[in-house]
Amino acid sequence: GDSVTQMEGPVTLSEEAFLTINCTYTATGYPSLFWYVQYPGEGLQLLLKATKADDKGSNKGFEATYRKETTSFHLEKGSVQVSDSAVYFCALSDQTGTYKYIFGTGTRLKVLA
């Protein structure tokens, strides 16, 4: 079945450092790919999405490119802030008509001032 694999956390960075969180997927067909962010005590917020190969999703300085050849959707940000500290989830939307999400296990990011 479909699956999503994310790099294990926690990831600890200093403010203004470069961030990469790796995400790879296994799926039949061509799923849409998503990054969601979860702040402590809150639900998931959509960060960005991409719906087809070579699409780049971007939002709030975060970017991710849909790479079909490597089945990857790595999240990047050039300069992180303390306020980016959260758990980040990579997900795919199954294409069977349900559009249910398959999530990775999440990567906790901690940014130090």
Added chain:
Amino acid sequence: DTGVSQDPRHKITKRGQNVTFRCDPISEHNRLYWYRQTLGQGPEFLTYFQNEAQLEKSRLLSDRFSAERPKGSFSTLEIQRTEQGDSAMYLCASSLAGTRFTDTQYFGPGTRLTVL
């Protein structure tokens, strides 16, 4: 657009009791999803509705779980005879099917269930 809301935000119950959670989706959204998230894991799909019809249920949804969406608006998730293994965050999400945003889900804040 007030977003997806869930009630209660927290629920503590004793093993064997029944609990019910409510989800109010974004008003024009016709799809509603339930997920369960345990500590340190990503959310897992439980079930979903298109309008009032429940179209798919995960194997995770045992006979003790039941979900409804009367009139295609709010939804309830009931767990009967709760077990300690039911302790988790229960997340609700909604989307607008039939548009180019069909696959984009918006999540509520979740209901955290603790079974003692």
